[in-house]
Amino acid sequence: MTALEIAAAVRSGERSALSVVDEHLARIIESDREIGAFNLVLADEARSTATGIDQAVARGEPVGPLAGVPVALKDNLCTRGVPTTCSSRMLEGWRPPYDATVVQRLRAAGAITVGKTNLDEFAMGSSTENSAFGPTRNPHDTRRVPGGSSGGSAAAVAAGFASLALGSDTGGSIRQPAALCGVVGLKPTYGAVSRYGLVAFASSLDQIGPLASTVADAAACYEAISGHDPHDSTSIDGSRDPVVAGLGRGVDGLRVGVLAELCADSALVGGATGLDGVTAVEGVAPDVTARVDAAATALEAAGATISVVSVPSAVLGLSAYYLIAPAEASSNLARYDGVRYGLRVEAANAAEMNVATRTAGFGAEVKRRIMLGTYALSAGYYDAFYGKALRVRTLMLREFAAAYADVDVLLGPTAPTTAFELGAKTADPLVMYLNDVCTIPSNLTGHPAVSVPFGCGDDGLPVGVQLMGPALSEPMLLRAAAVLEQAALPGGGAL
Amino acid sequence: MSAAGSVREQALPAGWELVVGLEVHVELSTATKLFCGCANRFGDEPNTNVCPVCLGLPGSLPVANASAVESAMSLGRALGCEVRGAVFARKNYFYPDMPKDYQISQYDQPTNIDGRLELPDGRTVGIERAHIEEDTGKTTHIGGGGRIHDADHALVDYNRAGVPLVEIVSRPDIRTAEEARAFVRELRAILLAVGASDARMEEGSMRVDANVSVRPAGSDELRTRCEIKNLSSLRSLGRAIAYEAQRHVGLWSGGERPRQETRHWDEANGRTTPGRSKEDADDYRYFQDPDLVPLSPTPEVVAAIDAALPPLPAARRAALIEDCGAELSAVDAAVLVERDQDALVRAAVAAGAPPALTATRVCNDLAVEDWSKVTPQLLAELMAMESAGQVTATQAKQLMAEMADSGEAPAAIAERRGFKAMATDDLDTILQRVIADNGDAWDRYCAGDENERKKLAGFLTGQVMRATRGQADGSAVNRLLQEKVDRN
Numbered sequence: 001m002t003a004l005e006i007a008a009a010v011r012s013g014e015r016s017a018l019s020v021v022d023e024h025l026a027r028i029i030e031s032d033r034e035i036g037a038f039n040l041v042l043a044d045e046a047r048s049t050a051t052g053i054d055q056a057v058a059r060g061e062p063v064g065p066l067a068g069v070p071v072a073l074k075d076n077l078c079t080r081g082v083p084t085t086c087s088s089r090m091l092e093g094w095r096p097p098y099d100a101t102v103v104q105r106l107r108a109a110g111a112i113t114v115g116k117t118n119l120d121e122f123a124m125g126s127s128t129e130n131s132a133f134g135p136t137r138n139p140h141d142t143r144r145v146p147g148g149s150s151g152g153s154a155a156a157v158a159a160g161f162a163s164l165a166l167g168s169d170t171g172g173s174i175r176q177p178a179a180l181c182g183v184v185g186l187k188p189t190y191g192a193v194s195r196y197g198l199v200a201f202a203s204s205l206d207q208i209g210p211l212a213s214t215v216a217d218a219a220a221c222y223e224a225i226s227g228h229d230p231h232d233s234t235s236i237d238g239s240r241d242p243v244v245a246g247l248g249r250g251v252d253g254l255r256v257g258v259l260a261e262l263c264a265d266s267a268l269v270g271g272a273t274g275l276d277g278v279t280a281v282e283g284v285a286p287d288v289t290a291r292v293d294a295a296a297t298a299l300e301a302a303g304a305t306i307s308v309v310s311v312p313s314a315v316l317g318l319s320a321y322y323l324i325a326p327a328e329a330s331s332n333l334a335r336y337d338g339v340r341y342g343l344r345v346e347a348a349n350a351a352e353m354n355v356a357t358r359t360a361g362f363g364a365e366v367k368r369r370i371m372l373g374t375y376a377l378s379a380g381y382y383d384a385f386y387g388k389a390l391r392v393r394t395l396m397l398r399e400f401a402a403a404y405a406d407v408d409v410l411l412g413p414t415a416p417t418t419a420f421e422l423g424a425k426t427a428d429p430l431v432m433y434l435n436d437v438c439t440i441p442s443n444l445t446g447h448p449a450v451s452v453p454f455g456c457g458d459d460g461l462p463v464g465v466q467l468m469g470p471a472l473s474e475p476m477l478l479r480a481a482a483v484l485e486q487a488a489l490p491g492g493g494a495l
Numbered sequence: 496m497s498a499a500g501s502v503r504e505q506a507l508p509a510g511w512e513l514v515v516g517l518e519v520h521v522e523l524s525t526a527t528k529l530f531c532g533c534a535n536r537f538g539d540e541p542n543t544n545v546c547p548v549c550l551g552l553p554g555s556l557p558v559a560n561a562s563a564v565e566s567a568m569s570l571g572r573a574l575g576c577e578v579r580g581a582v583f584a585r586k587n588y589f590y591p592d593m594p595k596d597y598q599i600s601q602y603d604q605p606t607n608i609d610g611r612l613e614l615p616d617g618r619t620v621g622i623e624r625a626h627i628e629e630d631t632g633k634t635t636h637i638g639g640g641g642r643i644h645d646a647d648h649a650l651v652d653y654n655r656a657g658v659p660l661v662e663i664v665s666r667p668d669i670r671t672a673e674e675a676r677a678f679v680r681e682l683r684a685i686l687l688a689v690g691a692s693d694a695r696m697e698e699g700s701m702r703v704d705a706n707v708s709v710r711p712a713g714s715d716e717l718r719t720r721c722e723i724k725n726l727s728s729l730r731s732l733g734r735a736i737a738y739e740a741q742r743h744v745g746l747w748s749g750g751e752r753p754r755q756e757t758r759h760w761d762e763a764n765g766r767t768t769p770g771r772s773k774e775d776a777d778d779y780r781y782f783q784d785p786d787l788v789p790l791s792p793t794p795e796v797v798a799a800i801d802a803a804l805p806p807l808p809a810a811r812r813a814a815l816i817e818d819c820g821a822e823l824s825a826v827d828a829a830v831l832v833e834r835d836q837d838a839l840v841r842a843a844v845a846a847g848a849p850p851a852l853t854a855t856r857v858c859n860d861l862a863v864e865d866w867s868k869v870t871p872q873l874l875a876e877l878m879a880m881e882s883a884g885q886v887t888a889t890q891a892k893q894l895m896a897e898m899a900d901s902g903e904a905p906a907a908i909a910e911r912r913g914f915k916a917m918a919t920d921d922l923d924t925i926l927q928r929v930i931a932d933n934g935d936a937w938d939r940y941c942a943g944d945e946n947e948r949k950k951l952a953g954f955l956t957g958q959v960m961r962a963t964r965g966q967a968d969g970s971a972v973n974r975l976l977q978e979k980v981d982r983n
Contacts, residue, residue, distance in 0.1 A: 335596050
């Protein structure tokens with residue numbers, strides 16, 4: 001059952017929320033030992049919340065659009081009184097005294113939290129192998145990674161442990177694992193969803209979003225969690241267009257641009273299109289590009305017009321990102337100093353305690369990024385590194401804005417390849433970083449993007465295609481995603 | 496107000512000039528903190544006014560307090576600054592009383608720039624900037640030696656963390672220790688006038704650092720400066736600057752040069768001691784805080800702030816001197832404005848009171864906490880009585896005190912007390928006797944130059960006062976003396 005089907009059944013009394021929760025808990029107990037999606041399962045709390053919802057249904061009280069829907073929360077979202085670790089030794093055992101805004105909103109919508117999911121430590125990684133508590137495995141092939149950093153959330157949805165999950169996306173951390181696990185993942189417009197209560201990695205890029213098994217579920221979750229929050233001054237004020245209601249309207253007349261820089265091997269790029277001179281990102285596998293071409297064909301068949309669009313600065317995204325994100329991270333993670341909460345390694349004085357704590361508490365990738373970021377912001381280097389990255393960001397915003405004057409949405413791959421094996425990319429951080437090359441541009445521009453499963457690669461593993469649009473174009477993106485979802489169904493014509 | 500603080504506070508040796516710029520941190524007296532809803536209150540139980548935001552808990556986000564921003568802009572306008580679009584920046588360094596291990600401040604785009612502060616004596620000191628930032632928590636070192644290096648442990652109170660501050664940075668336009676104090680006093684008066692802060696140095700809601708250097712008089716170079724911290728009173732400020740200036744002159748004169756460094760003022764020993772050297776100073780890695788949107792005050796907002804500004808001390812002093820005449824000294828005008836008594840004096844003058852006398856009398860004889868019962872009307876009546884010679888100066892002072900106490904009309908008090916000035920004839924008789932008893936003084940008075948006369952007039956008047964137990968009118972005695980000399 002999808003999340004929306006569960007909610008409808010619970011609201012009508014056809015199914016009890018408790019039975020839904022028990023069913024999911026049973027699956028977790030049966031299989032999560034193998035998958036490792038959860039850092040913490042909240043069985044008692046979930047069952048008690050479910051009972052409350054069932055009682056409310058019995059009394060005829062309104063129970064919300066996601067009533068009884070089991071959700072999994074990435075373990076970098078603050079949950080009041082419930083451990084929130086960011087998969088780091090640094091925060092092991094820390095219990096926040098408050099709920100993230102998204103957690104409050106999901107609860108108000110009737111959703112039931114079943115657990116906190118694994119991630120790359122502080123959301124830094126693309127495989128969920130950087131967790132202090134061990135890796136999460138891909139439910140499609142447990143020798144493979146689920147992607148990251150929201151790998152636990154993607155795996156939880158793919159394995160049927162939860163109907164919905166929340167992830168956070170700083171450079172692709174929702175979309176890339178969604179692609180690798182064969183689920184839908186939405187990175188909303190920066191500011192569409194409050195970041196209050198999301199443990200910060202890179203504040204100007206971080207955005208919370210849903211992972212779901214269907215586009216409609218992702219849309220319903222997005223509706224529940226988005227909207228202005230006075231606790232986040234970067235959250236966007238003003239009303240939003242409804243998303244779920246318009247999902248079935250199709251893509252007739254929609255102008256779709258295939259983003260040439262992400263599709264070097266596309267049959268659509270080059271030759272007749274006159275875009276021969278495009279410098280594209282490296283490493284996107286031909287079987288992935290083939291799925292992008294198939295998606296373009298499916299959209300065209302549904303009435304969209306297809307063109308090829310070039311955004312030259314898109315190839316600079318990765319370099320700019322790996323200066324901006326670590327720079328912000330180096331500042332955001334300074335607070336883990338052993339003074340107030342989390343790990344403390346005692347030493348002779350405050351400064352030494354600070355060093356000992358951070359040395360013991362952070363993993364290698366987190367340390368690497370803190371050092372990178374500290375360097376990028378240092379006196380004498382700021383202009384050459386951080387300053388230049390900001391200029392690239394400005395350039396990308398300008399070029400994407402120009403592209404969106406000509407097309408409504410851009411199409412490309414989400415991840416360069418299907419899920420890779422555990423350990424395959426851990427030796428070389430740069431190889432791992434290349435996983436985000438297709439997803440990073442939307443974080444730098446603050447624009448929304450969705451990854452939707454669209455068939456499989458040569459290895460039979462899921463491939464996700466990515467739809468990107470201008471700010472607050474989520475209704476349009478999800479409408480197009482719904483068309484692809486439909487086309488990818490058995491008999492849908494695209495597989 | 497403030498005589499020289501110590502023997503050290505002497506002028507620099509000839510040929511040297513003092514160059515001082517001040518950095519003043521002021522806590523804004525808003526109801527809540529700069530980035531969260533916690534109470535901004537001094538003196539509460541430690542760690543009771545805290546929340547996830549001001550404790551910097553993971554996931555929390557700052558949201559700028561509009562009234563703090565407005566208050567900072569008001570202060571900026573009061574200092575004649577340009578109020579501009581501004582961004583918050585992070586100043587990164589590790590310290591246990593700083594919850595996020597970065598301080599949210601303003602760096603290259605502060606809210607207020609390019610202002611000026613006019614001192615009571617008419618000199619102006621440039622204001623480079625006045626930017627908004629958050630305060631840190633407060634660390635108390637206990638056990639062991641109780642100092643930062645030898646304490647057993649440290650306790651941190653985060654009630655102060657996130658309290659809104661404005662840092663006012665002056666240009667290096669200050670030339671004497673007294674001028675530095677005047678700057679701080681005037682700044683305090685402005686802060687009180689606009690209601691931005693209670694500006695109490697002793698409670699730490701106003702903290703002053705001084706950047707001190709010296710140079711050969713007449714040159715316009717800026718030599719190596721030292722930043723002196725821990726100046727918790729005007730007295731310390733003046734003494735520290737004077738000490739540091741002498742130290743610099745000593746170094747330069749001996750062929751050495753001061754090191755650019757932070758120094759701490761040791762009040763007990765009356766000297767500065769070296770702190771952190773700027774050479775190994777932290778690199779703060781400033782960058783725009785991505786959690787906060789830029790501040791973009793519209794011209795309308797700035798106009799509304801201007802419209803709401805109360806009359807400022809400099810303007811009030813000018814108006815007072817305008818009403819009372821040039822006989823009113825700048826210093827007395829400053830005192831009256833500081834005590835909020837300028838409106839009283841001006842209203843009494845408007846009601847017919849003699850301007851200079853009224854200002855002087857209020858300045859010297861109404862330095863009391865509560866003077867609310869002294870209405871302009873009563874004050875005008877009293878001043879009329881004194882200037883008409885109906886009561887002596889001494890009596891007028893007593894009447895002022897009683898009037899402030901009871902609010903009773905001065906004529907009624909004088910009546911009850913039997914106050915009246917001596918008739919001129921009686922006064923003349925007494926003066927004759929005093930002259931006879933002090934013939935030597937009188938002779939010297941008659942023969943003396945102006946200075947000598949002034950001195951002896953004081954002496955002779957004092958003798959008359961003694962003989963009349965203060966019932967004589969001093970100015971009448973002076974007049975009589977003058978007449979007698981003229982007749983001689």
